[in-house]
Amino acid sequence: DVPDFPVSEILTFIFTLAYCTVLIRKDKYTLFFLTSTVISVFLAKGTNSPLGFVFIWAWFNVPYFAVFRRPSRWEMMTAFSNAFFIALLTATLIDYLKRQQGDKEITLEIRTRGNPREKERELRISISLKRAAEALRKLLRFLAVSFLILIFVSGYLSCFFFFHQGLLVNVFPEEYLQPYEWLSQQEGNFKIVTVNKSPSEWLEQPGAKTDFCFCRMLAETGWYHDLGFDSSFIHDKPVLQDGGWTPSSRSFVDYLRLSVVREKTTKNLLKVLGAFGYKYIVIPSYASQEAAEFFLNQKGATVIRNETDATILRNAYYNPPFSLVNSQSLVVGGFQSLLSLSKIDSFKFNETALLFAHELDSLDELLDSPNTRTVIFTDGTPIDLAMLSLKDEARLILAAKYGVPSFNYTRYWAPAPFWRNLGHLVLGKKTLTTRGETKVDIPFKVDTSGCYSVWLRLGFGTERGTLKVSIDHLPIAEFAPFASHHTRLKWVNLTNIELQRGEHTLSLSNDGEGYNDVDAIMIVRPETFQSKLNEIIKKLETFHGRIVYLVETENFFNQDAATQQTYVFPYEGTVLELENAATNVASEGKATASSTQIKDYKTLKAEYATDGNYATRWASKPYEPPPQWLTLEWASPKEIIGVKINFETAYAKNYLLQVWNKTGWTTIVNKTENTSFSPLHIFEKPVNATKLRLNVTEFSDFPLVSIWELEVFEKSTSVSTKLFIPKSGEYKIALRTVCGKDYGKLFFKLDNEAFSVDCRGSSSPLFKWQTLGPVSLSKGEHELRLGSIGKAVIDTIVLYSSEDSEEPPSLSKVFEVQPSNNTVLNFRKIDPCTYHVSAKLVEPSLLVFSESYNPLWKAYVNGNEVSPLKTYSLVNGFPISETGTLEITIRFKGQMYADLGLYLSFTSFLSATVFLLLPLNKVKRLFRKRRRLPPVLAF
Ligand SMILES: [Ca+2]
Ligand SMILES: [Ca+2]
Structure with missing residues (x-):
């Protein structure tokens, strides 16, 4: 073992020594740099111990303290101080040596005696300390100057290297470039999706999860920017990229990467991407197999180029960058809404523009517009709308703002993008999340004293901890928002509390048993909230x-x-599966049998087949010939919809399921040649009876029949949810379920109205929309319930409501749009910041421009400037009210500021150069000469 060179010990020694110079020199410079070191070390180490608690305290109590969060800046400050003290130490040492020694000489005497007979030899070495110090100083000066020059020159050297290598430092194989060269030859305005791998897939780690449009790739020499990610250099077209952009575009890409593609939850992704102008999907040879397979399985994908270097798919749903849309929908939900809507075949993204409630300044205008055809609730409820409309009338706190910027969720309440990545509606973009035993204080202020309602928007999911909420250290609520799946973020009304005018603190603490996610907090007067909710409901009602x-x-x-359970059905979505989610009424009946077996002095009685215990059974007496039967009798009639028999190995080959009709037995099921140990029989229609008999007419290989459990199902439902219906009227219901062999019947109940949906079929599993209703619903809360006999996947x-004058429509009519005579005649890209669009409008419309939303994109129509609405939560939609043939200019106004900055920089650069190049001495001399002139002549 070779010991490591003790770098840190040596450095510690040098720095300690350097900082000791403060003991010799105590002037304003040393004090300044010493203080700066102490402060910057404290800031750089942030929430780490020791003194991490001071940092956290300051974070919450010192205004604008968050600007100090980047450690690198403070490390640099420390480095400056270190440099100062080292320089000071060197200077001090040299000074000291100079002063001490004057020109003294040190003489070393060395005496040697090689041979005893020889005289001692003397060697004298004299060193002049002054000269040595001088030499040392010169050497250090030389080194310092050389290093400074190197530092300055290094920038130029590295730039030279970059330009010499053609910007991409890693030279990719020619074959990697070819697909992008092919794309550069394609006509039109389009965008590109590239497929890649996740970091763990690149590193070939076991259990790696897949990814696409990831920014990096691993080459032999290390990590580089992915070629697809950077390929705009070759084809000059935009590429779908992770990172960057505006927060909502970023979260859209994260949702696609980390949830949709990774979990394979849809085959309609190209329908969504086509709306934003994505026309080609490049799958290079190095792409991950899983992500490639995902895109190849998408609807609307056609292989247009298939070479060994890459496969390129063309998207049939591609929309050009400009379109006129005169039907729009208000959406209360997150990005999941896009995928949910894409499942409805009649919904077309280029016909209906989606405007998300949480991104609009005013809902009124939109709800009143004749172009707004639908209000769609996905994750959200009317309560969300009311909260969003409160604005200045209440205090809405986006909780993530109060998180410690860390990924250590076991130690802190920290901002987390998790729910957003699932596509859910998150008002604060990120949630305030923890899974540790932690507490966070959130300050808030109320302007008037009185009673206030406290609401929390919370994530309901698996692994929940107990959340305790207190205001001014007084506990007000405690619960664990548990669900067996990451369901939604929901508003929960905690309490009503009296608050005095002024500052208050709301504290959240988690017990560390699991996670808790808080999106937003609302402090509102109960009457203010109620009147806003009523106002919203009234608006939806009318x-x-x-x-x-x-x-x-x-x-x-x-x-x-x-x-029941929740899982992903590949390429179809996340589904709820129910298995016999109906009531088993067998145990309510009295069981009798034709005979019983006595085994080990224990009777295998009839009631053991209905006791709900799969370890106990009924058996007929051995060698007693068939028929052998088991009968159940109930005190009151049961509405039986199906029977499941769980045979022991002594199963029945032929049997009948019969019910008593007061005079005799009616056969409902006549099963022959059975080979199943657990057959399920779903009746064509419910059978009303007080007695049910299983009549075994032929045994299998044993001289008896035996049953662990006989289950008799009565029509009922097992899971429920509540929806608030703001508008009375006729509603219809469409369910997307799986039909096929091995599937049973689904029960759906809306309040007291019950429906059954047959999911049986002979094919392999197939998703199908089935419609039910209409039902008449009044304004208010309604309960939806689901149940099943056999397996049902939903x-x-x-x-959906019918509009006032129509019959309840079929699902294909819900988003049907009247053909419009508005047309985009043509458009021209002048430069990346300017487009000219010619359009013919016969009625007001929304001009959708599928470039990332930015309020600085403006449309100029007849000299008027039009600002964009955030459309589909991602792109620009300009409301155009003029009609006729219009010449519209679309310009990114931000470029004007960039241009102005460029002119300013150029002018400054020019002036500085002129100033530097002028022979300064001559200028000076000129001034001096003029000064020497007598005052009279100067005039
Ligand atoms: Ca689903
Ligand atoms: Ca049993």
Whole structure:
């Protein structure tokens, strides 16, 4: 073992020595740099111990303290101080030596005696200390100057290297470039999606999760920017990228990467991406197999180029960058809404523009517009709308703002993008999240004394801890928002509390048993909230269009029953599966049998087949010939919809399921040649009976029949959710379920109205929309319930109102749009910041421009400047009210500021150069000469 060179010990010694110079020199410079070191070390180390608690305290109590959060800046400050003290130490040492020694000489005498007979030899070495100090000083000066020059020159050297290598420092194989060269030859305005790998896939780690459009790739020489990510250099077209952009574009890409593609939850992604102008998908040879397969399985994908270097897909749903849309929908939900809507075939992104409630300044104008045809609730509820409309009338706190910027969720309440990555509506973009035993204080202020309601928007999911909420250290609520799946963020009304005018503190603490996620906090007067909610409901009630609820079952139904689970059905979505989620009424009946077996002095009695215990059974007496039967009798009639028999190995080959009709037995099921140990029989229609008999007419290989459990199902439902319907009227329901062999019947109940949906079929599993209703619903809260006999898989429920004058429409009519005569005649890209669009409008419309939303994009129509609305939560939509043939200029106004900055920089650069190049001495001399002139001549 070779010991490591003791770098840190040596450095510690040098720095300690350097800082000791403060003991010799105590002037304002040393004190300044010493203080600066202490402060910058404290800031750089942040929340780490020791004194981390002071940092956290300051974070919450010192105004604008958050600007100090970047450690690197403070490390640099420390480095400056270190440099100062080292220089000081050197100077002090040299000075000291000079003063001490004058020109003294040190003489070393060395005596040697090689041979005893020889005389001692003397060697004298004289060193002049003054000269040595001088030499040392010169050497240090030389080194310092050389290093300074090197530091300055290094920038130029590295730039030279960059330019010499052609910007991409890593030279990629020619084959990697070819697909992008092919794209550079394609005509038109389009965007590109590139497929890549996740970091863990690059490193070939086991259990790696897949990714696409990731910014980096691993080459032989290390990590580089992915070629696809940077390929705009080759084809001059935008590429879908992770990172950067505006927060909502960023979260959209994260949602696609980390949830949609990774979990394979859809086959409609190209429909969504096409809306934003994504036309080609490049799958290079190094792409991950899983991500490649995902894109190849998407609807609307056509392989247009298939070479060994890359496969390129063309998107059939591609939309050009400009389109006129005169139907729009108000959406209360997150990005998941896009995927949910994409499942409805009749919904077309280029026909209906989506405007998200949490991104609008005013809802009124939109709800009153005749172009607004639907209000769609996905994650959100009317309560969310009311909260969003409160504005100045209440205090809405976006909780993530109070998080410690850390990924250590076990130590802090920290901002987390998790729910947003799932596509859910997160008002604060990130949630305030922890899983540790931690506490956070959130200050807030109320302007008047009185009673206030405290609301929390909380994440309901798995692994929840107990959340305790207190105001001014007085506990007000405690609960664990548990669900068996990461469902939604929901508003919860905690309490009403009297508050005095002034400053208060709301504290959240988690017990460390699991996670808690807080999106937003609302402190509002109860009467203010109620009147705002009433106002919103009134607005929805009088809304001229359609109200649509898009219910992703897995997120909405309370999931605490054992008969169900949530999972991803590849390429179809996240689904709720129910297995015999109906009531088993067998144990309520009295069981009797034709005979019983006595085994080990124990009777295998009839009632053991209905005791709910899968370890106890009924058996007929051995060698007693068939028929052998088991009968159940109930005190009151049961509405039986199906029977499941759980045979022991001594199963029945032929049997009948019969019910008593007061005079005799009616056969409902006649099963022959059975080979199953657990057959399930779903009746064509419910059978009303007081007695049910299983009549075994032929045994299998044993001389008896035996049953662990006989289950008899009565029509019922097991999971439920509640929806608030703001508008009375006729509603229809569409369910997206799986049909196929091995599937049973689904029960759906809306308040007291019950429906059954047959999911049986002979094919392999197939997703199908099935419509139910209409039902008449009054304004208010309604309960939706689901149940099943056999297996039922349900993905989405759409509940939609009919507009006043029409019959309840079929799902394909819900988003049907009247053909419009508005057309984009042509458009021209002048430069990346300017477009000219010619359009013919016969009615007001929204000009959708599929470039990332930025308020600085402006449309100029007949000399008027039009600002964009954030459309689809991602791009620009300009409301155009003029009609006729219009010449519209779209310009990114931000470029004007950039241009101005460029002119200023150029002018400054020019002046500085002129100033530097002028022979300064001559100028000076000129001034001096003039000064020497007598005053009279100067005039
Ligand atoms: Ca049993
Ligand atoms: Ca679903």
